[in-house]
Amino acid sequence: MKLSLVHPHSSDAHKLIDRLLAMEPVKLRYDKIISQLVEGIFKKEQLIKKFEKLERTILDSRERNTAAIESRNERGYPAPRGYQPLGIREFIDKRTSSIKRQLNGKETGYIFVHGRPGGRLGHLAQGGFGRGRLAMHMLIQGDLNEDKSISKKELFTMLSGWFDVMDREKDGKLNKAAFIKALPDAFFPSGRKPLGRIPEPYVAAGLFSLADSHLLF
Numbered sequence: 001m002k003l004s005l006v007h008p009h010s011s012d013a014h015k016l017i018d019r020l021l022a023m024e025p026v027k028l029r030y031d032k033i034i035s036q037l038v039e040g041i042f043k044k045e046q047l048i049k050k051f052e053k054l055e056r057t058i059l060d061s062r063e064r065n066t067a068a069i070e071s072r073n074e075r076g077y078p079a080p081r082g083y084q085p086l087g088i089r090e091f092i093d094k095r096t097s098s099i100k101r102q103l104n105g106k107e108t109g110y111i112f113v114h115g116r117p118g119g120r121l122g123h124l125a126q127g128g129f130g131r132g133r134l135a136m137h138m139l140i141q142g143d144l145n146e147d148k149s150i151s152k153k154e155l156f157t158m159l160s161g162w163f164d165v166m167d168r169e170k171d172g173k174l175n176k177a178a179f180i181k182a183l184p185d186a187f188f189p190s191g192r193k194p195l196g197r198i199p200e201p202y203v204a205a206g207l208f209s210l211a212d213s214h215l216l217f
Contacts, residue, residue, distance in 0.1 A: 001091060002098045003112075005102045006109070007109070014148050034099065034103060035103060038103075051092070077184070134203055141187075142155055180201055180204040180208075183207070
């Protein structure tokens with residue numbers, strides 16, 4: 001109900017939204033669009049009116065369903081842990097009020113925070129240069145025998161293959177700029193690269209720093 005308008009995503013991902021809304025013209029335009037929606041097609045009175053029409057339409061079906069549940073001695077709501085969903089009218093009222101308070105600067109709204117560092121896939125990798133996406137990519141590419149794990153030998157084989165692909169001049173070493181530029185080729189040796197910079201430069205820079213620290217193994 002109180003989900004943030006300016007940060008409707010987890011706190012450690014999707015930074016593009018934060019960067020865009022940090023630009024005043026973009027933020028003003030965004031707020032204007034939200035205001036128009038709240039005062040237009042999503043106006044509280046309009047939503048409640050449509051809900052009441054829908055409620056009348058399905059009333060007979062709901063009554064039959066309730067009777068069927070009672071006849072089967074099913075628990076129904078509240079759920080086993082006592083959860084009782086919010087009524088739609090109450091949700092409309094509270095969500096609309098929260099949006100208006102946020103637009104007026106009186107409320108920041110709720111920002112979801114993942115329980116583990118690194119977000120949804122944070123448990124798959126440590127450090128701040130790629131989180132689980134990097135780890136999962138390495139696992140899939142390096143798991144040669146497809147046993148859903150990666151051995152030391154498989155990891156060495158994968159990294160050696162990466163280096164051979166990236167070392168275009170066959171110098172036996174790579175500086176940071178060359179490493180960052182060539183890493184996408186190692187990630188996608190088949191040449192079928194997705195759109196965009198994958199991995200992003202900060203991921204490549206993190207890997208280079210780790211490898212150049214002589215602490216990899």
